[in-house]
Amino acid sequence: MRVLVVDDDFMVARVHSGYVARIPGCEVAGVAHTAADAVRLAGELRPDLVLLDVYLPDRSGIEVLRELRTGAPDDPFVLVITAADDPVTVTAALHGGATHYLVKPFDAAALREHVERVARVRGRLAGLSRAAQDDIDSVFGGRSGATARLPKGLTAPTAQLVMEVLREHDGDLSAAECAERTELSRVSARRYLEHFVTTGAATVRLRYGGTGRPERRYRWSD
Template identity: 55%
Template structure:
């Protein structure tokens, strides 16, 4: 069984999320906490496999909790963010903190179930790599661990791109509205290279999640600016 710690400042919401976890085969609730300090203490005491972590907590943000967990060599735990926070900085910090998934409230049981099932499959495949009789890890083994499930990817990702980073780029576009971003501006906001940022932007255009327009200045070539579709 995969043991889950549920962290949410709202007692009723925590109970609902705990109920979702218990409904999912292969998962059980190790505990519930309602503050950041309680969450950090519970991870050290209960040793869960996974934390469902809210960002809005009364004493510290969930992102600060994530930083504390990552800074401690004694806390080897995975994290799924479940929060109403949908701003660009929160998504970026969560991604860079190594969260497994980021789920925006409110959500249905099925939304969480898909992500838990994906986590369980990744957990199983990663465990298989540690078997002593197994030969050296192959690239295809690693690819299967890092790949997003079809139901969450929403579209077939081109080679070299990931659904998680695509979501980060789309969040960056959404944060600036109609003004949009150039590839260089997107690279600066997301920490990607300019070439990678352009690839993700063009992918979002190809699946209809973004559009591109040319903006003409006084001199030189027109600047291509990307924005999310309405």
Template identity: 60%
Template structure:
């Protein structure tokens, strides 16, 4: 489980965001803080993997909290900024402080879910790299690319509406810790197996999904698909 600290001065908003986090498979709320000082203490005490950090706090601003976390010799969690602040100075400060994402309030559950799934994909890729050997350039490109990947439109012959349905089914399977074959995707979407595979391969080609081979007793290996972010 990826443990998340929710930091927001508004008790009701913090409760809503905590509910959003709890709905995403693989994530749990480690704690909630309503001031900058409480946030710093909670990071030291709870050691969360990720902090959802508001900017407008009653004692210090969120960017000051971010700088304190980065300067700390102890826990150093990743941070997603969640705020109503839209000024470029704040956005620049969040980027320079190493925030992974910047979400402007109010935002939907789906918007936060997508950022959390981006983080989970990055977390998983890092954990899969061997810790005792140097990272290859392609590994580094994948890690940084997962933070900035954009959705590519489906090629000619594939419908955007159908692509969204296949994406949702694939996301759900991945969030549950599994993967999908083209046949399973076809059953879930009521497409033909050939059509389902075309959409799945489109997601692989655009870098938003990955495919792995599952070898059985006889015949060709089965292609299994997972959503990347």
């Protein structure tokens, strides 16, 4: 995912660029320090995501946001990153189409979380011919389709815990490994994992060993 970093402070822009560069699958497409350069580079570079400061020397970043978010399918996602914490600016960013709003200072982990969510949303939308309500809920930040309608005996908080463990793991997990990470019983962990497979939120593959039944290995679909 190609990212345009916009910040009037050269050192802050460098720090944020470093954060982006360390996120797997992301690259810094360009850096802008003014509103004019932000609009120009967004048009020239066609980034997937813009990290947009509000306090720019020539114009407000909110005005830039409105120019970037025209409603066209190829508009970039915009993550507002600013020291502005007043409700008026937050509301303006929301109405302008910002994906999210991060108040400075923040650490690399906070930025990575939101950048990776944009990547997941882009990937999910690109793989759809039609969007089901579960897909729409996921894109707009509502309840995950994996946890919205749980079978009897399963609870949303535990489903969220299992989902986070599975999503954040690099590779697939067995029910026993998931149980160890979530401190659930193996039987309980498997029930949640199988629910995610049923809803399409996770996939499962069989790993065959030397003897006995094959092991079921689970991976989050996003």
